[in-house]
Amino acid sequence: MTDIGVYRYGHRPMRDKRVTTHVALTARAFGASGIIVDTRDEQLEKSIRKVVNDFGGNFSIDTGVSLDRFLKDSKSKILIHLTMYGIPIDQSIGKINELMASGKDIAIFVGAEKVPGKVYAESTINVSVTSQPISEISALAILMDRIMGGKEFSIKFPGKLRVVPMERGKKVVIVPDRARCLEILRENSLPPESFERAVNIESLSMKIASGIECDINLVSACSMLLPLLESRPESIKLLNDISKTVAESVSKIDNAIRQKDSMNGALSNEEKIVVFSAQRISSIQEDDEEQDRAGEFFREFEIMDHEIYGQNPDKNENGKRDTFRKT
DSSP states (O other): OOOEEEEEESOOHHHHHHHHHHHHHHHHHTTOSEEEESSOOHHHHHHHHHHHHHHOOOOEEEEOOOHHHHHHHTTTSEEEEEEEEEEEHHHHHHHHHHHHTTTOOEEEEEESSOOOHHHHHHOSEEEESTTSOOOHHHHHHHHHHHHHTTGGGGOOOOOSEEEOOOSSSOOEEEOOOHHHHHHHHHHTTOOHHHHHHHHHHHHHHHHHHTTBOSOHHHHHHHHHHHHHHHHOGGGHHHHHHHOHHHHHHHHHHHHHHHTTOTTOTTSOHHHHHHHHHHHHHHHSOOSHHHHTTHHHHHHHHHHHHHHHHSOOOOBOTTSSBOOSSOO
């Protein structure tokens, strides 16, 4: 899959912090892997990293990168310069798609002040959105939408905070990260053997989940907190107070384990992974050799799924399985 990066030129920390922040947020939401900014701005970096930490994804930010260095690093990429003087996007998107077919990565140049002539000269293509004065934020969004072909709306960001779409009102789901889960286990004085079980289940679950399109954070949280519910059934109230989403999944996982049904059709991908891992951890001796069997367990997981649902789902463009359930 083509990697898309954004370069913000002419950033002035005191005057442009809001606009540049929104350029970065737009780039992230529409599928870019990161943003590079010409002027050093630690506060901007802190703000964007907090968003990524809270809402998920692997979006990166690097500031203080000179124009010359950026142009040098972009020589092997498709360099798209957003400018109202360029070729209209409706006329240039065809060429961009042809260039993308070569497998090259994309670098999008977003200027904030007068852009040096060498950027026009060295860009692979100069693209305009409306050929009129326009916000660089909206221009970037429109360009990325054309490049992504609408796929940006199906991108998943498995972070600690997830917005639940609603016709009216606001709802945000919280999923504790691994560090918070460890704190919860320690705060509740989980017995050493249960603590070890939590770490082992999470380790195996995460290895299996790495080859599946799923919510990694939810897999981690459920893996870590399952032993708490197993050892103390009354802890379901605590889990509900922390995250109703996690509490519901952990409860379903616990029930499936009791019923010895790791491929229950009512379970989500994330829940099936944790059930499967918890069952395997219970049946093997915990040592380094067994922990290296994640690949073997992954293949066993796929075989069981194929036998139950009668099909092998295709892998997506990221090389991961989209689902383990027949649709």
